[in-house]
Amino acid sequence: FNLVSNDAGVSSLVFSGFxxxxxxxxxxxxxxxxxxxxxxxxxxxxxxxxxxxDTAVTFTVALNQYQEGIVTLSSYTLSSxxxxxxxxxxxxxxxxxxxxxxxxxxxxxxITTSFVGxxxxxxxxNYPSFNAALAALTAKGICGPVVFNVNPGTYTERLVIPxxxxxxxxxxxxxxxxxxxxxxxxxxxxxTTLITTILFNGxxxxxxxxxxxxxxxxxxSSAVYLIGQADYNTI
Numbered sequence: 093f094n095l096v097s098n099d100a101g102v103s104s105l106v107f108s109g110f111x112x113x114x115x116x117x118x119x120x121x122x123x124x125x126x127x128x129x130x131x132x133x134x135x136x137x138x139x140x141x142x143x144x145x146d147t148a149v150t151f152t153v154a155l156n157q158y159q160e161g162i163v164t165l166s167s168y169t170l171s172s173x174x175x176x177x178x179x180x181x182x183x184x185x186x187x188x189x190x191x192x193x194x195x196x197x198x199x200x201x202x203i204t205t206s207f208v209g210x211x212x213x214x215x216x217x218n219y220p221s222f223n224a225a226l227a228a229l230t231a232k233g234i235c236g237p238v239v240f241n242v243n244p245g246t247y248t249e250r251l252v253i254p255x256x257x258x259x260x261x262x263x264x265x266x267x268x269x270x271x272x273x274x275x276x277x278x279x280x281x282x283x284t285t286l287i288t289t290i291l292f293n294g295x296x297x298x299x300x301x302x303x304x305x306x307x308x309x310x311x312x313s314s315a316v317y318l319i320g321q322a323d324y325n326t327i
């Protein structure tokens with residue numbers, strides 16, 4: 093292909109994977125594909141198809157060919173329930189027409205915020221079961237302390253809790269029932285590999301409080317196992 097003088101593009105959206113709900117300033121990497129050093133560029137972007145305000149930037153040190161620079165876009169407020177499709181593209185490199193539009197644009201779809209705050213398990217609630225909440229936790233991670241209030245009921249399910257991304261001594265996860273007589277997690281162990289109701293498999297900083305954890309297996313019966321260096325958990 094033929095190199096051109098002024099040619100910029102967005103090479104990636106810098107996304108850590110742990111973004112809390114609320115104001116968010118996306119960071120994008122702008123790359124100079126042109127033969128002329130890139131001193132200025134405008135970045136356009138949209139969220140779920142809605143165009144956002146342009147960001148015009150002048151680089152303190154011009155980007156030579158194939159060098160990248162970070163550009164901070166304007167603030168956008170993320171909710172805790174929606175999914176977002178980001179599209180970013182460059183225009184007017186060095187206040188000139190872009191010589192190659194094919195490398196201008198970068199897309200990142202299905203971005204969602206990580207957990208922070210209080211949620212509910214059971215009906216009515218955010219998640220119908222413990223396993224539904226755990227699946228979401230594993231997929232999204234956490235970016236602050238998280239509490240799941242558990243509605244009264246008997247939850248017949250086996251929980252296997254892996255490492256939850258973002259969990260720490262500060263960012264803890266608490267499953268909180270109303271009391272031991274109204275909230276119960278129960279499972280019938282059947283083999284040596286399916287012996288326990290709750291298996292902490294490397295999970296850290298998780299608390300189960302104010303509920304009964306039961307296993308009704310006749311031969312293979314254990315309420316809780318901790319393996320894989322599962323630490324700092326409270327029951």
